[in-house]
Structure formats: structure tokens, C-alpha cells
Amino acid sequence: MSEEAVKSETPYVLRCFVNGKEESIHTTPAARLLTIVRDELSLTGTKRSCEIGRCGACMVLIDGNAVNSCLTMAYQCSEKQITTIEGLAVQGMDPIQQAFLEEGGFQCGYCTPGMIISVKALLDENPDPTDDEISEALSGNICRCTGYGGIWRAVKRAAEGRRQTT
């Protein structure tokens, strides 16, 4: 809803990489990454929910770090590597996605892309996280359906799977 605030701003060309592909996006410096991803690039796997950075439904990876795209402005993304949920399954599904499928780590699925992005950021940095570390890494992702039971199982399974394959 805050797009009116940016309409009068000067035009800006955002050059960045989205899911490995180089993009030049005509926008404004303060346009939100969430809007760019969903409306300009039609990557609607990134979800809009609270828009104040509390729920994590809009999370994407920027240079490997999980960020809320609703709080990220276009100029902050210049020359960055942005990965959305659509960019995770490169050759078949990511093992994290597979673990969510097998353990029932989702129900309505609306929080799931953001949740999986957070798990990806966590496990890439810390392949063997403790419960405290998992909890901290995912505490910015709200799931209203599962009660997190399936999410706990999926994260542990994904971590275990990674350890076995490396």
C-alpha cells in the first residue's frame, strides 16, 4: 500500500541477479523488493502477508542471507544475487523442499516459501544446527496451520539428509 510514497521518486534501473538470471528492472529506488518480485517479475511464490517484517512470508535470499523482501528497497539490491523460492529447485527439488513434503511441514502452504528460504539460509551456514539455533533462525517465520510440528521434523530431516550426503 505504500507505493504512493514512491511514485514521485526518480526512475531507477535496478541491476541484479534473480535466480541466477541477470535483470534490469525499471523501478524507483525505494520500491519494495516484494513488489518487484511479485508484480514486475511475476514470481508469486514470494508471499505478501504482514508487510512489516514480522511474518516472514515474503522472505528471499540476498547473497545467501534470508531477508524480508517487504522491508528491502530496490536500491539495496543493486548487483546482488537474489534467490526466490522459484530459484531453489534447480535440478529437481532441493532436499529441504523434499523434507517438507515428506514430513508434512506445511498445510495451507502460504508461509512455506518463506519458511523454506529461512531453512535454506540456516543450513547453508550451519549444517548441523541445535534446536536453539533452528528456533532462532525460524522465529521470524510465522506458520498458522501446522503448529510447527511438521516444520521441526522437516528441518531435522533436511539437516540429517545433508549430513549423509556430504
Place this chain on the structure above:
Amino acid sequence: MLLNRASSGGRWRVRPDGPGKVTGGLAYLTDMTTDQMLYGLVLRSEHPHARILSIHTDKAKKLPGVRAILTYMDIPGLNAFGIAHPDQPVLCEERARYVGDALATVAADTLAAAQQALELIEVDYEVLEVVDDPERALLPGAPQLHPGGNELHRTVFSRGNVDQGFRDCAYIVEETYYTPRQMHTYMETEGGLFVPGEDGRLTVYSPTQHGFMDRMQLSRILAKPQEEIRIVSSPIGGSFGGKDELNVQPYGALLAMQTGRPIKIHNSRWESVRAGLKRHPMKITMKTGIDAAGKLMAHQVSIISDTGPYSTLGAEVLNFATEHVIGPYQYEHLDVKGVSVFTNNGMSGEFRGFGGNQAIFALEGQMDRLAEMAGMDPWVFRKLNMRQSDDLGPFDQPIAMTDGAKQVWEAIAKCPLWMEKQQLARMSHSGDEPWIKTGIGAAFTMHGAGLGVGIPDPAGGRLALAADGKIEAVFGYEEFGQGLLASLEQMLMEQFGFGAKDIRMIIGDTDVVPDSGSTTASRATAMMWKSLQKLKAPFSGQLLQRAAAILNRRVEQLRLAEGGIKGRSEEALLLSYKELAAAAGEPIRCETSFSFPTSSTERVGAHYMYTYSAVVVKVEVNTLTGRARVLQQYHVVAAGPVINPQGYLGQIEGGSSMALGFTLLEESIMEKGHYITRNLDSYLVPTIEDQRGLVEVEAIEQLPEGDDYGPRGIGEVGSVTLAPAIAAAIRQASGKWATKLPVEPSFLQETPFFLGKG
């Protein structure tokens, strides 16, 4: 059986809608866009209660990019909606009764233009006195919100003579319980796409829990025949009852018809909070007495429910609460009264548990207090007073008989977590951290499913062999995350023998599906199961007869299998479903329609089918911070056969997490009719950090011999027993009885001993 992946074996399956959800490939209805699309927004009242003197849209209409601005004058049909009783204006004419009331709706080329247009609409209000307290709303002289006054609905149920009953009691507990205005907090806010067709038809892509109900309501508003409206309503990013009533649909539909262009609406979170439904806040006063032996003698209840400005299902929720404050116990004397009251607070309405959550918190609180007063074990006390399997239901109505109450009681009695309660009682709390105190509590319920007596409750579905050889299962139900598609697929595989790849499931599209009734009230899985039971013989028979004719074999020699028809005891495929579909003959197609089973009573809202459940919970109270943490939960649910183990487990885990929020965290705070908690920074739902404890779910599947009702509902029952169990655990931990939810930290905080006087 303890439900988990290991115990479920091959029945633990990947959901058919899973791949689209974990890859982000699944387009929700609020993800949809189309060419020529306009953005819709709604102007809502600045005041919780005001007379509307005038609405001026001239300035806004002149704004470039604005395509339509509609007010009450532009509504072709009925300017009202509401599932049970349409009294909520689509666009207010002369009076606003809450801060979500809509006054105008705008369509523009861009969201920015639509937003600016809203700001240019001038409304003159005469601010009126705000009715923000349901008790004061009932006093003489209170402003009257509707022509019929401030009472939406009253309930009464009595048996015997409570005054007499209380005279014979050895112990009496009197207590008043308060429950919060809980928000559904579905992650996908309301929205959708509204597309007018060249043929004059309108297609609505917007989440709901009953497409045909939306179609009927929109038909009334648009003055357009129902056949000219198509509702596509799944997939849905969460609902929990909150999207059953119309929300943005009237505005999208009106704007689309007015402009002839597709309209996209997607509520911001604040808009969702402001206009959307919440759980009814209730004040429940109970007086309950027992004799010296611990037998319940008399139970007197008064319920006051804050229903907000309009009806929606406020009366039905009160009926449900009235039934569930009586619950699974036997009383000599009973006197229950309830009233649902209009206020200028937020809209209250349907929410998972449907008034049971509030009722059971209060009722189970009474049981624990009485047991303690009588010096009895709380679980033994419950057994002494619990219904027998052939007893009538809470309203003295005939119900589908099961041993659920006894089964659940016994499972808790022998569960290790419950036995640990005795050990805790013997332990002193003098560890390294004496401010950490632990307790264990349990609670029990019978929870009704289906809409109950007096409300049309249709069910049914269709199976067909499609031209391309797919087995089509067509139901008018919705997938909002609960796993309806997974359950349907699993039943088709297990009961018919089809493979997942043979099946095409079609739901949530009023142009194609039969009216299977609403996807509410824990009814859909039971009704799909019943439909398939009814369809099994005719549909399988037709498939096999056709195959027998083609294969020149006897029907008895053949069976349905993955991929096609096989011989009774052969593994080789004899005929694929595609070949079967290509063969000449009448289309193979079977349909069934029936109603959800109801009790033979006149009592409106009384239920016939019940799920029995109980939970034991271990809670840690930090008396320095005042925070309570749930460490462990053990749920027992008696609901007949487990159709889909992953879905079942997920419903209980998820429902109980919602209940954890209801008990410890969640409250939509309002001040004089205005929301203070406007987004997820102040309205706090459980995070993964709140859900670190072990949650186990034991499913009791056994039903009485000859029971042909099949699986009972499990969608709501996980969300109704946790609150009183936590309250009982807090009592053991801290010595305090919580009567108001959510339990505030200030209530549990204590002055540390080391700050006390030496």
C-alpha cells in the same frame, strides 16, 4: 495408535498439493492477475459508530486513473450480506456500526491511484456513542444498534431445579471466565480476482469455505441470477472459519460489473484486521455444585457473547457454546442461559471450535476446581461424573453412540505424562532455579460436528470416468490447508484401488461441482467418506461391467487397480482406464446427495455426531517473567478411523498451537471500538520458539460394531481442550487459577523471595 510417520507406514503420504506449495509454483487466488485488470479498494468507517450525513465522491472521481467509485446508491440488489441473517450492509447508507464498515469502493488503474481516490472521498459523520461493552449494551438507555435492539440471540436450557440442587450440595464453585477476541490470522489475507465475461457472466476467484453460499449471497447483492456467477474458491492460504462469510467479494463483484474490467483486491493486513471476523469474546459465569461423594448435582451457567455489529453466525456460535458448557457430564439440575449481544466492537463470527473453545475452558475449569475442593483426583472426578455411552447428548438429544468418552478417559489415565503429575506433586520446587515452577493439567471434551439441527446441511459428490481415462472425483469442498485433497486421494486409493495418477480431483468451482455443503464444522472428510461409501458399489460396478464386456470375462473375476482393470488374483493389467473410457457406451458417472446426520430433536443447533478428545499438558511457569511455557502435550482423540494420518496429526498439532495462542498470547485489543493491535507486531501468534515441546497424538479408531457414520471430524477438536489443561497445569505450578485468557504475565509474576524482607 500413536500417530506419526513410523506408525503410519505406507499410509503416510506426500500430499498431492505439496509440490506446488513447497516450490512456490502453486498460484493462490490472491496471486492471480490478468490483462486490463484494475485495482479495487474499500473505504471503511473512521468511527466505530456514526451517522453518515453525506458521502462526496466528486473529487475522487476526477482523479486520473480512477474508473469507478461506488456507494450504496450503486448496488443493484440487496445491500446486505450475512450467512444466517443478512444484516451487514455491503456499503453503508446512513449509519456505520464498526470500524470495518464499508462506505465506498474504488477501482483504478493502479493501486496508488485507488489509494489516493480513497483519500479524496469526503464523508461527513455525526459521531455516535460507542457501545463497546456487551453488558452495558443490554442496559436500558444504551444506544440501540439495530431495529430489534442489541440482542442478537438468547439461549436457554434447563433440567430439574438448580436452586433445589444447590441446597443439596456439599461443595459449590462459582467462577467467571473471560476469553479473548482471537484473530484467525490466516497468512493469506482476503482477496481475489473478479472477472466479468463477455457473456455477462461474472467469475469470482476468491477464497471461501462454501462456494455456493457466496454465489447465493452475491446473486442477491448484484441482482443477477446465480447461474450467471461462477465462484472459484480454492486453493486458500488458511481460513479457520474466517473466510466462510463474504469479505471482499461484494466489492470486487460490484466493481467488475460496473467497469466491465477484471478487478484485483488483496487486503493489507490492517484491512484484514479491521474488517475481518474474530472469535467471540465471552464472559461465562458458572455455579456448579457436587454432593459429598463428588457427584455433580447442579450446574448453572450464564454466557454473554460480544458478537460485534452484525449477525453473521453469532447466534449459531452461541447455540454451540450453550451445548458445550454442558458437555460430557451428567447433572441432576441444569440451568443454562446465553445471550449474544450487538456492539460497536469488531465483527465476531465463525472460528475453529465455534464457541466450544470458550465453553470448554470454563466448564473444565469448574471440574478442576470442584475436584480440588472435594480432595479428589481431577481425572477420577471426571470419570465419576462423565456420560455413559448410551446417555443422551448435552441437550438431552439422541446422539450417535460411541464409547469415545470412556476410551479417551482411559487413554489419559494410563498415559505416562498424566502419571508424572503425581510425582510432581511430591517434588519440592527447590532446584537451581526456584522461580521456575512446573505443573501438569488435563482436560476433556465432546465436540459436535456438522451444523446441527435446524440448519440445512447438504452433502454429496460425484465420481466419473472422464474421456481421457482419469477417475474424476468432484466435490463442492474447499482446500484451505487442512489436507482435504490428500484425504480424498487417499480414500480413493484405499477404498477403490485406484493409483494416485489415475485420479483427478475437482473442487471449489461452482460451475463444475455439486453442492456438497460447506467445508466447515469438521464435516468435510466425514461427508466425503460417506459419499464414497455410497458411490462405491454403483461406480465400481459400472466400471467393472464395462470392462467385463470388453474383456469378455465375468465381473466377479475383475478388480479395480492402479492404472486400470486387473484380474481378481492377477497382477497383470488387463485394461487401462484410458482404454475403458475410449470404449463405446453411456458415460460412467455416479452422483450422490444426502444430508449430514442430525439428531431427532427439535432443539436447534443440537448435534448428533461428536468427537471425544482430551489432552494432558506440562507447563513451566517462570515466576520472575510471568511467562508460561508449554513443555509437552499428549492428545487423545477418539474420532473413528484415521483417513489420512499426516493430515490428522497436522490438524491436532495445528489446532493445539492455535489454542496455545488463545491461552497464553493472543488478544485483539480494542479501545472504544478501535483496534489497538493492528498487525503482527502487536497481535502475537505462536512462533516456533513457543512450540518447542513434544506434541504426541494418540488416535483411537475403534467404533461400535455396526456404526456406519465412519470418521468423525478432527478439524476443530485439537483447538478446544488445551486452554483448560494449561490452566490446570498453571494451578499446580503456581497455585493460581487463571480465569481470564490470555493469561497475562503480570498475573503469574511473583516478587522473588530474595527481594522479600529478611
